[in-house]
Amino acid sequence: MNNFEYKNPVKIIFGKGTIPSVGKELPESARILMTYGGGSIKKNGVYNQVKEALKNFELFEFGGIEPNPHYETCMKAIELIKKENITYLLSVGGGSVLDATKFIAAGALYGGDPWDFLSQRYIVNVEKALPIGAVLTLPATGSEMNGNAVITKAATREKMAFGSPLVMPQFSILDPECIFTLPDRQVANGVVDAFVHVLEQYLTYPVNSPIQDRFAESILTTLIEEGPKVLANRNDYDAAANFMWSATMALNGLIATGVPQDWATHMIGHELTAFHGIDHARTLAIVLPGIMNIKRENKKEKILQFGQRIWGISSGTDEERINRAIEKTVQFFESLGVPTTLSGYEVPEETIGKISARFKERKSKLGEKEDIDYKQVADILKDRL
Amino acid sequence: MNNFEYKNPVKIIFGKGTIPSVGKELPESARILMTYGGGSIKKNGVYNQVKEALKNFELFEFGGIEPNPHYETCMKAIELIKKENITYLLSVGGGSVLDATKFIAAGALYGGDPWDFLSQRYIVNVEKALPIGAVLTLPATGSEMNGNAVITKAATREKMAFGSPLVMPQFSILDPECIFTLPDRQVANGVVDAFVHVLEQYLTYPVNSPIQDRFAESILTTLIEEGPKVLANRNDYDAAANFMWSATMALNGLIATGVPQDWATHMIGHELTAFHGIDHARTLAIVLPGIMNIKRENKKEKILQFGQRIWGISSGTDEERINRAIEKTVQFFESLGVPTTLSGYEVPEETIGKISARFKERKSKLGEKEDIDYKQVADILKDRL
Numbered sequence: 140m141n142n143f144e145y146k147n148p149v150k151i152i153f154g155k156g157t158i159p160s161v162g163k164e165l166p167e168s169a170r171i172l173m174t175y176g177g178g179s180i181k182k183n184g185v186y187n188q189v190k191e192a193l194k195n196f197e198l199f200e201f202g203g204i205e206p207n208p209h210y211e212t213c214m215k216a217i218e219l220i221k222k223e224n225i226t227y228l229l230s231v232g233g234g235s236v237l238d239a240t241k242f243i244a245a246g247a248l249y250g251g252d253p254w255d256f257l258s259q260r261y262i263v264n265v266e267k268a269l270p271i272g273a274v275l276t277l278p279a280t281g282s283e284m285n286g287n288a289v290i291t292k293a294a295t296r297e298k299m300a301f302g303s304p305l306v307m308p309q310f311s312i313l314d315p316e317c318i319f320t321l322p323d324r325q326v327a328n329g330v331v332d333a334f335v336h337v338l339e340q341y342l343t344y345p346v347n348s349p350i351q352d353r354f355a356e357s358i359l360t361t362l363i364e365e366g367p368k369v370l371a372n373r374n375d376y377d378a379a380a381n382f383m384w385s386a387t388m389a390l391n392g393l394i395a396t397g398v399p400q401d402w403a404t405h406m407i408g409h410e411l412t413a414f415h416g417i418d419h420a421r422t423l424a425i426v427l428p429g430i431m432n433i434k435r436e437n438k439k440e441k442i443l444q445f446g447q448r449i450w451g452i453s454s455g456t457d458e459e460r461i462n463r464a465i466e467k468t469v470q471f472f473e474s475l476g477v478p479t480t481l482s483g484y485e486v487p488e489e490t491i492g493k494i495s496a497r498f499k500e501r502k503s504k505l506g507e508k509e510d511i512d513y514k515q516v517a518d519i520l521k522d523r524l
Numbered sequence: 525m526n527n528f529e530y531k532n533p534v535k536i537i538f539g540k541g542t543i544p545s546v547g548k549e550l551p552e553s554a555r556i557l558m559t560y561g562g563g564s565i566k567k568n569g570v571y572n573q574v575k576e577a578l579k580n581f582e583l584f585e586f587g588g589i590e591p592n593p594h595y596e597t598c599m600k601a602i603e604l605i606k607k608e609n610i611t612y613l614l615s616v617g618g619g620s621v622l623d624a625t626k627f628i629a630a631g632a633l634y635g636g637d638p639w640d641f642l643s644q645r646y647i648v649n650v651e652k653a654l655p656i657g658a659v660l661t662l663p664a665t666g667s668e669m670n671g672n673a674v675i676t677k678a679a680t681r682e683k684m685a686f687g688s689p690l691v692m693p694q695f696s697i698l699d700p701e702c703i704f705t706l707p708d709r710q711v712a713n714g715v716v717d718a719f720v721h722v723l724e725q726y727l728t729y730p731v732n733s734p735i736q737d738r739f740a741e742s743i744l745t746t747l748i749e750e751g752p753k754v755l756a757n758r759n760d761y762d763a764a765a766n767f768m769w770s771a772t773m774a775l776n777g778l779i780a781t782g783v784p785q786d787w788a789t790h791m792i793g794h795e796l797t798a799f800h801g802i803d804h805a806r807t808l809a810i811v812l813p814g815i816m817n818i819k820r821e822n823k824k825e826k827i828l829q830f831g832q833r834i835w836g837i838s839s840g841t842d843e844e845r846i847n848r849a850i851e852k853t854v855q856f857f858e859s860l861g862v863p864t865t866l867s868g869y870e871v872p873e874e875t876i877g878k879i880s881a882r883f884k885e886r887k888s889k890l891g892e893k894e895d896i897d898y899k900q901v902a903d904i905l906k907d908r909l
Contacts, residue, residue: 140765142539147532153782154527347762349746350769357738364734377732380525384735384782393778397538397769 140348140397147392149284150310153384155376157314158185161229162192164272164310169227170197172220174240176204176232183320185276189231199223204232207412207419208239210254210292213246220247220269230273230308233325234280234332237273238288241306244268257290257299265303273311277321278383279329279420281336281390283311291413298409313387315379323370326382327475328420330366333386334359334471335404335423338445342431343399343507345440355394356448361385363449366475403505404430407516410494417484424472424479429519430506431465437508481523491520525733525782532777534669535695538769540761542699543570546614547577549657549695554612555582557605559625561589561617568705570661574616584608589617592797592804593624595639595677598631605632605654615658615693618710619665619717622658623673626691629653642675642684650688658693661702663768664714664805666721666775668696676798683794698772700764708755711767712860713805715751718771719744719856720789720808723830727816728784728892730825740779741833746770748834751860788890789815792901795879802869809857809864814904815891816850822893866908876905 152160165171173189180186190198201216219225220243230240245268246253255263275283282288287302318326341355362385368378388394407430408422417425431442439457446452446464455463469479478484481491498505499513511519537545550556558574565571575583586601604610605628615625630653631638640648660668667673672687703711726740747770753763773779792815793807802810816827824842831837831849840848854864863869866876883890884898896904 140539140762140769142542144535144537146535150529150531151781152529154525157527347766349749349766350742350773353742353745354739357735357742360738361734377525380782381732381734384525388735396536397765 140351141346141399143397145392145396146304147284147307149307149391151284151313151387152310153313154380155314155316157312158188158274159192161189161272161274161312162196165193165196165227165229167196170199170223170225171227171229172199172201172216172223172225173229173231174204174216174236174243175200175202175230176206176236178202179320180231180276183276183317185231185274185317189229189274199225204236204239206235207289207291207298207416208235208242210242210290211294213239213242213253213290216243217247217253226269228269228271230271231276233275233277234282237275237282237308238280238290240271240273241268241282241286241288242290242301244271244306245303254292256301260299260301265301265305268303268305271306271308273308275311275313276317277325277329278313278318278386279325279332281333281387283308283313284387284391287390289409289419296413298413300409313383315376315383318369318379318383319373321373323476324418326366326369326373327477328418329386330362330369330382330475331424331472331477332420333389334362335420335427336389337394338427339401339404340395340398342438342441342445343401344437345444346398348398351394351396351398352444354388358385358389358394359449363471370475399507401430401507403511406503406505407494407519410497411486411490414490414493415484415486417486421477421484424477425481425484425523426519428465428469428479429522431461431468432522433515433519434506434511435461437506437510479523481520488524491517494520525736526731526784528782530777530781531689532669532692534692534776536669536772537695537697539765540699540701542697543573543659544577546574546657546659546697547581550578550581550612550614552581555584555608555610556612556614557584557586557601557608557610558614558616559589559601559621559628560585560587560615561591561621563587564705565616565661568661568702570616570659570702574614574659584610589621589624591620592674592676592683592801593620593627595627595675596679598624598627598638598675601628602632602638611654613654613656615656616661618660618662619667622660622667622693623665623675625656625658626653626667626671626673627675627686629656629691630688639677641686645684645686650686650690653688653690656691656693658696660696660698662706662710662714663698663703663771664710664717666718666772668693668698669772669776672775674794674804681798683798698768700761700768703754703764703768704758706758708861709803711751711754711758712862713803714771715747715754715767715860716809716857716862717805718774719747720805720812721774722779723812724786724789725780725783727823727826727830728786729822730829731783733783736779736781736783737829739773743770743774743779744834748856755860784892786815786892788896791888791890792879792904795882796871796875799875799878800869800871802871806862806869809862810866810869810908811904813850813854813864814907816846816853817907818900818904819891819896820846822891822895864908866905873909876902879905
């Protein structure tokens with residue numbers, strides 16, 4: 140195991156009927172900006188629950204945050220914050236709303252253009268941010284228990300990430316009953332997203348970390364079991380709760396302690412969203428099998444372990460086992476209704492060149508060994524035509 | 525899964541060579557009291573590493589904290605704190621030193637007799653405490669990442685617990701190389717202690733919590749694999765690191781989220797320490813098999829799952845499987861050199877009556893279903909003669 144530091148102070152409030160407790164978590168004197176998305180919270184009753192719980196607070200609203208939230212939208216929220224002297228942000232929605240809220244929280248207190256946090260990541264750090272609370276309505280991104288966010292600049296079709304402990308939520312309320320009203324597509328996306336989050340931290344190379352490996356495998360197995368149950372019966376509370384807690388555990392830093400991490404699937408996937416607007420999770424379902432195939436030598440031991448412990452693949456040559464592990468993973472995603480090839484989303488072959496060119500320009504080296512260059516990015520995408 | 529709240533803000537700094545970073549975690553203006561035990565830190569070099577790292581700080585010392593730390597000893601430290609206007613406590617040692625430090629941190633700022641926190645637990649709460657940092661030298665209790673402590677009043681032979689988020693360490697430094705100089709007995713105790721911590725949160729009744737169950741099983745399996753490796757070769761860094769991280773994960777609240785908890789083994793075990801001075805972990809090794817046997821109906825489903833997933837017991841009647849799960853657990857403890865019967869520690873049968881009488885007097889109802897009364901405490905102990 141490698142040396143590591145780990146600190147995650149987010150307070151999780153989990154379970155049915157927990158949304159009305161939001162008032163207890165907020166300072167009485169707060170001037171709160173409630174951020175939300177396209178209005179699903181108005182249909183499922185969450186909006187009313189939050190409004191009722193906060194009727195004695197100074198509450199402002201900023202709705203209309205889109206999936207893959209836009210820099211341009213966030214900048215409008217920052218204007219409102221300055222005008223109304225907002226002191227606390229309350230994100231009510233899924234990972235996109237929460238990611239936007241993190242960017243807004245840091246951007247509102249920054250002197251320059253907050254896009255710097257993304258374009259100059261690791262050079263320009265967040266030094267202060269407004270406090271954030273979250274009511275999570277969609278399990279997927281893990282944003283509710285980490286300090287990461289991904290933002291898209293619509294003008295330039297750039298989708299990039301930043302992170303800071305200062306934008307971790309003070310609290311996140313997770314009521315699994317929010318899942319009851321989700322469409323199939325969002326449930327499937329959430330399962331795939333969480334599944335790939337785990338693999339980005341697990342499918343690298345061994346460093347003798349049995350606790351982290353087994354925790355990762357615990358989450359994968361649970362997603363494989365519970366995801367289809369949620370899809371089959373949206374009112375299965377236990378399945379919803381287990382899915383929701385899996386998605387949080389998949390990306391709260393715990394399974395990353397002391398182990399190498401990959402994240403190439405995400406980096407390449409972001410470009411597919413930037414160019415073609417494909418749902419984030421679906422881009423992961425496309426790219427991951429390509430990474431597993433093209434980087435099979437780098438990842439050999441861990442793919443074999445994944446095959447054995449998750450899919451029960453215990454015979455055949457190493458090559459055969461790796462092929463079967465990729466097949467089983469693809470079948471799992473497809474069984475959830477998520478296509479896993481570029482043609483499944485009508486992405487033209489020329490996009491591969493455009494994406495590869497971006498990584499060439501950025502001089503990126505992706506993956507846990509930083510050995511995926513722009514040429515190999517093209518190979519990975521060609522593998523998924 | 526049950527509803528839950530979870531927050532654990534302890535910063536973990538993990539790995540070889542991390543002790544010198546202690547200075548970076550402490551405020552420059554702090555007046556620090558370094559607490560420690562019987563002096564093993566002077567033999568293994570940890571004392572010197574900490575002193576060197578803190579040479580520019582106002583540093584005071586309080587040594588001589590005993591295993592199963594005494595209220596009476598803690599009260600002397602509180603006197604010193606008041607005299608020297610100490611503002612920060614730094615625990616350098618194992619769980620006993622850290623538990624004492626937690627009691628001292630809360631007691632120093634309390635108007636009454638701090639024993640109230642234990643004797644009137646859930647009535648008298650900690651309202652403030654000095655900040656605590658920890659350098660952990662012995663994996664076992666999990667105290668490095670929680671807000672719990674167990675203190676013994678020597679005068680009355682009472683051993684009791686208290687807990688508060690206010691006594692969670694600000695940071696804990698875990699250098700697995702500290703294990704290299706531990707005697708066999710402390711390693712074996714640490715493995716048993718962590719193992720039983722997991723079972724107190726796992727071996728209850730099912731509530732459909734697959735993530736928590738699998739995480740618990742991950743820790744158990746890792747302890748079974750890594751514990752003997754540490755015993756066999758004290759310089760096996762990877763085994764030491766995996767053991768150390770297992771012990772922390774066993775009791776940081778994570779596997780307790782949303783599930784019932786037992787803790788009867790600990791409550792009864794504390795009495796064996798109070799009356800006979802038996803090492804804490806060893807009392808758990810005595811009591812746990814008795815609980816499993818006497819409470820086999822309450823715990824049936826989870827003992828069967830434990831037997832199957834941890835010990836590979838997949839055939840036989842339920843009764844036979846439960847018997848074998850108990851046997852395998854006993855064999856594991858004994859294989860570490862830890863006796864599991866009262867006679868193994870020369871405890872006379874009359875102690876059973878004394879312990880039972882204490883629970884009668886306290887009107888205690890132990891266990892996850894609060895159905896273990898003083899009579900059943902006696903049954904459990906008689907099972908372990």
